[in-house]
Amino acid sequence: MKTYDAIVIGAGHNGLTNAAYLAKSGLNVVCIEKNDYIGGATVSRNLYKDWFYSNCSYVVSLLRPEIYRDLELARHGLQVTPYGGGTVFMENGDYLGSYPDPEVHWREYARFSRADADAYERYSADTMRQCRFIREFLLRTPPDPASFKPRDLRELAYLGAKFFDMGEQRMYDTIRFWTMSVAEYLDEYFETDVIKCALSGSGIIGTALGIHSPGTAYVLLHHYMGEVDGNMGAWGFARGGTGAVAQALAKSFRSYGGELRTEAGVEQILVKNGKVQGVALSSGEEINAKVVVSNMDVKNTFLRCMDKNDLTEEFYNRVKNFKIRGSSGKVNIALGGMPTFPALPKDSPLLDGDMHFIDSMERMERAYDDWKEGTWSKDPYVDMTIPTVSDPTMAPPGKHFVSCFVQYCPAQIEGRDWTEEERQQFGQTVIDQIGEYSPDFKSLIEHVEIRTPAVIEDEIGITEGNIFHGELTMDQLLFNRPIPGYAQYRGPVGGLYMCGSSTHPGGGIMAAPGCNAAREILFDLRRPDITPVNFGDD
Amino acid sequence: MSKTEVQLDRRKSPFYPRQAELDRLNQWHEWKGYRSADGFWEMDLEYFAQRNSAGVFDLTPMTKYRITGPDALDYLNRLVTRDMTKIKPGRVAYAVWCDDEGQVIDDGTIFHLNEGEYRLCSQERHMSWLQAAAIGMDVRIIDETEDICGLAVQGPTSFSILKNMGLHGVETLKPFDLMALNFHGAELMISRTGFTGDLGYELWISPDSALHLWDTLFEAGKLHHIRAIGTHALELARIEAGFIAAYIDFLPANVTVRSGRSRSPLELGLGWLVDFEKPNFNGRRALIEEKKRGSTWRLVKLDIEGNKEAHHSYIYDNKKGGENIGFITSAAWSPVCKQNIALGTVRTPHGKVGDKLYVEIYYQLEMHWSRVMAQATVVSKPFWDPPRKRVTPPASN
Numbered sequence: 001m002k003t004y005d006a007i008v009i010g011a012g013h014n015g016l017t018n019a020a021y022l023a024k025s026g027l028n029v030v031c032i033e034k035n036d037y038i039g040g041a042t043v044s045r046n047l048y049k050d051w052f053y054s055n056c057s058y059v060v061s062l063l064r065p066e067i068y069r070d071l072e073l074a075r076h077g078l079q080v081t082p083y084g085g086g087t088v089f090m091e092n093g094d095y096l097g098s099y100p101d102p103e104v105h106w107r108e109y110a111r112f113s114r115a116d117a118d119a120y121e122r123y124s125a126d127t128m129r130q131c132r133f134i135r136e137f138l139l140r141t142p143p144d145p146a147s148f149k150p151r152d153l154r155e156l157a158y159l160g161a162k163f164f165d166m167g168e169q170r171m172y173d174t175i176r177f178w179t180m181s182v183a184e185y186l187d188e189y190f191e192t193d194v195i196k197c198a199l200s201g202s203g204i205i206g207t208a209l210g211i212h213s214p215g216t217a218y219v220l221l222h223h224y225m226g227e228v229d230g231n232m233g234a235w236g237f238a239r240g241g242t243g244a245v246a247q248a249l250a251k252s253f254r255s256y257g258g259e260l261r262t263e264a265g266v267e268q269i270l271v272k273n274g275k276v277q278g279v280a281l282s283s284g285e286e287i288n289a290k291v292v293v294s295n296m297d298v299k300n301t302f303l304r305c306m307d308k309n310d311l312t313e314e315f316y317n318r319v320k321n322f323k324i325r326g327s328s329g330k331v332n333i334a335l336g337g338m339p340t341f342p343a344l345p346k347d348s349p350l351l352d353g354d355m356h357f358i359d360s361m362e363r364m365e366r367a368y369d370d371w372k373e374g375t376w377s378k379d380p381y382v383d384m385t386i387p388t389v390s391d392p393t394m395a396p397p398g399k400h401f402v403s404c405f406v407q408y409c410p411a412q413i414e415g416r417d418w419t420e421e422e423r424q425q426f427g428q429t430v431i432d433q434i435g436e437y438s439p440d441f442k443s444l445i446e447h448v449e450i451r452t453p454a455v456i457e458d459e460i461g462i463t464e465g466n467i468f469h470g471e472l473t474m475d476q477l478l479f480n481r482p483i484p485g486y487a488q489y490r491g492p493v494g495g496l497y498m499c500g501s502s503t504h505p506g507g508g509i510m511a512a513p514g515c516n517a518a519r520e521i522l523f524d525l526r527r528p529d530i531t532p533v534n535f536g537d538d
Numbered sequence: 539m540s541k542t543e544v545q546l547d548r549r550k551s552p553f554y555p556r557q558a559e560l561d562r563l564n565q566w567h568e569w570k571g572y573r574s575a576d577g578f579w580e581m582d583l584e585y586f587a588q589r590n591s592a593g594v595f596d597l598t599p600m601t602k603y604r605i606t607g608p609d610a611l612d613y614l615n616r617l618v619t620r621d622m623t624k625i626k627p628g629r630v631a632y633a634v635w636c637d638d639e640g641q642v643i644d645d646g647t648i649f650h651l652n653e654g655e656y657r658l659c660s661q662e663r664h665m666s667w668l669q670a671a672a673i674g675m676d677v678r679i680i681d682e683t684e685d686i687c688g689l690a691v692q693g694p695t696s697f698s699i700l701k702n703m704g705l706h707g708v709e710t711l712k713p714f715d716l717m718a719l720n721f722h723g724a725e726l727m728i729s730r731t732g733f734t735g736d737l738g739y740e741l742w743i744s745p746d747s748a749l750h751l752w753d754t755l756f757e758a759g760k761l762h763h764i765r766a767i768g769t770h771a772l773e774l775a776r777i778e779a780g781f782i783a784a785y786i787d788f789l790p791a792n793v794t795v796r797s798g799r800s801r802s803p804l805e806l807g808l809g810w811l812v813d814f815e816k817p818n819f820n821g822r823r824a825l826i827e828e829k830k831r832g833s834t835w836r837l838v839k840l841d842i843e844g845n846k847e848a849h850h851s852y853i854y855d856n857k858k859g860g861e862n863i864g865f866i867t868s869a870a871w872s873p874v875c876k877q878n879i880a881l882g883t884v885r886t887p888h889g890k891v892g893d894k895l896y897v898e899i900y901y902q903l904e905m906h907w908s909r910v911m912a913q914a915t916v917v918s919k920p921f922w923d924p925p926r927k928r929v930t931p932p933a934s935n
Contacts, residue, residue, distance in 0.1 A: 073876070
């Protein structure tokens with residue numbers, strides 16, 4: 001039986017980040033992965049001919065630049081390229097563009113409303129202010145408000161200071177912001193339906209809520225905070241697909257002497273006398289370590305991989321009630337050529353950006369109605385990107401890979417499992433919607449991969465395929481994430497830690513949970529803190 | 539009698555008609571009398587084209603001299619500090635040349651086109667110096683700046699594009715190799731060189747064929763994400779590659795007024811270009827003396843903590859400050875390295891590889907100014923140094 005200082009379960013981007021920091025600190029670390037490939041949902045796979053599919057995550061925006069730099073991901077082959085703009089195609093044949101150049105962006109909004117074009121600056125500043133507040137805490141362990149430990153008191157004071165620093169009016173705004181719906185938030189700035197619709201999508205992505213549901217304004221931040229090259233709010237593609245992030249992290253981990261094992265799924269986390277002993281693999285093999293870190297979501301970690309007797313009733317129930325609801329799916333498509341979009345001018349730079357085919361707040365909300373009724377949206381919110389417009393490595397020259405993030409898509413159909421036919425219909429719904437705006441799209445299709453939450457759960461393991469390992473609503477954020485009293489990455493038994501997106505600050509290819517968990521583990525092991533400090537925004 | 543007048547407005551490169559078509563920004567600057575673009579469509583994305591696919595930069599304003607004659611090799615060997623006898627035909631050499639005091643006049647590339655036939659390519663103009671240096675030699679020096687135009691094609695798909703153009707033999711070009719071939723009746727010279735520190739090539743042709751070259755290149759690159767780029771994008775790539783630029787990281791000695799403001803090759807980190815074993819060359823005696831006595835300055839590549847760009851910063855040897863030991867000459871946040879990088883010049887003995895220095899950075903956010911003393915580590919390698927730049931034949935993407 002092999003013994004390590006630490007075992008990290010799951011080679012997703014957070015598991016690899018955590019493992020890299022532990023190994024960098026000098027620990028003997030093994031990272032184990034159930035699949036025969038690494039990355040978890042941070043993956044790009046060769047599923048058809050010469051195409052590489054980023055078949056789960058598809059863009060990079062939140063990856064902490066501090067970690068990127070600290071773990072030398074550039075040297076290990078990661079290249080993130082920004083992409084510009086976006087389009088909402090409208091039913092009346094027009095479109096709304098979003099451009100990186102602020103003046104062009106103003107002109108485009110002014111085509112619909114001068115007031116909205118002017119309001120965009122104020123909207124950006126207000127949203128940025130909220131981003132700044134949250135951003136400060138991304139690379140910090142959330143304080144426990146019920147604790148009197150000096151560390152917690154210090155962190156609470158820090159949080160309080162940052163909060164009060166905003167000023168009275170802004171403090172009210174912040175509390176409102178955290179609890180209001182994205183629709184209400186946008187109503188405070190804009191009058192044009194399609195503009196509100198374009199901006200509202202970021203409030204619901206990965207969340208089983210509608211644009212009118214309270215709490216969705218906050219989700220907006222997770223899509224606004226993105227930071228490619230210090231430009232907040234900018235999004236990017238990893239060269240070679242998001243899997244390149246995991247590959248670079250794995251190289252970094254190995255460079256510190258870490259060991260990576262694939263096809264090593266965990267059956268059970270072994271506990272004795274309230275202390276973790278190691279893990280038992282599905283193969284029957286046991287691996288020993290005094291520290292076990294789980295990159296799995298909390299439900300997988302505690303409900304599936306632990307003996308219920310090792311957990312308290314209350315903890316168990318809290319985990320059971322943690323919201324990780326399947327709300328989105330993926331349709332990944334190989335195209336034989338670049339599709340045309342007759343609504344757009346020739347050579348429009350918008351072809352480089354993301355595309356959406358839903359143009360009103362009503363359609364957005366109706367899409368959610370379908371989900372509530374237990375089925376996929378018949379007129380879905382699709383976030384479509386064509387990374388091969390700028391990435392020469394993911395498809396042969398002239399061919400394209402199309403990633404469609406699709407919301408809403410439930411984990412089950414009316415309380416039962418999906419049928420194969422329904423899965424195909426779900427894919428067709430998306431393709432039909434795109435086809436309405438691109439007449440040659442369908443004829444260019446060479447291969448399609450349709451992923452419902454169930455497919456993603458089966459393959460990657462994430463409960464209900466939820467992209468954030470649990471929804472980003474106020475009851476599940478900061479010191480409440482994943483569970484009050486357990487927000488500092490430590491599990492309920494000694495030596496057990498959590499480092500996945502179920503923990504603060506949540507999902508997206510951010511790597512902050514993995515890094516923060518490493519900080520706590522090193523603290524417990526009385527080793528120097530080698531995790532990076534926030535670059536800061538002042 | 540008819541009156542003559544020189545051209546008063548800025549020259550247009552032979553590629554200008556195509557650049558004008560692509561231009562969406564209307565941002566131009568002057569470069570050696572030419573109208574040169576800051577950028578064409580989106581400067582950040584132009585930068586990334588060089589790192590992700592292929593960026594095309596117009597090199598036409600570079601100064602170019604044709605150097606021929608029986609003594610061409612001896613002449614160049616006396617002019618520059620490196621040993622030119624080692625540069626065979628079909629090779630390109632990066633070189634610097636100095637005045638008698640061993641101070642750098644300029645750097646540039648020397649293309650050994652055919653036996654005894656060279657092209658010297660530099661940022662600045664040097665006819666006066668080149669002629670003076672030719673005393674007693676049988677060489678012909680012709681300024682061919684306006685007779686040859688050039689495009690740099692840089693980035694990971696650059697090889698695929700040239701192959702797609704039907705340029706046979708390009709797959710055999712190693713870094714610093716050159717070849718000439720017939721391009722629809724015109725001579726096209728291709729060198730595997732560039733200013734980006736990445737896989738890339740430079741194409742040189744007579745102005746008559748410029749537009750034909752441009753069109754063929756862009757047609758071949760259509761499916762390989764080819765993009766025209768401006769100076770802004772190149773400048774960032776240049777710093778990432780750790781290359782120095784005249785008037786930025788050093789001042790040509792022949793135009794320097796104040797003493798102590800010029801630099802020797804040893805002070806610019808170019809000691810590897812100085813060959814004391816070869817016969818006499820300009821500046822040799824002074825450089826031998828400097829080698830013995832020790833240099834005053836040292837060029838440093840700095841990896842700076844944080845993300846505030848260190849433009850115009852003073853450099854210190856401790857966090858408290860005190861007397862500065864030098865200053866930053868080029869600074870950037872490197873998008874591809876995700877690193878805060880800079881080139882600087884410091885007084886010796888400071889600035890050895892691995893030294894931890896401090897950089898005083900002033901930055902402005904929402905009107906207010908702030909100051910930070912950021913730790914900066916002296917590094918030896920280029921900041922951006924991808925393996926693909928060395929592979930032959932190169933990968934397709």
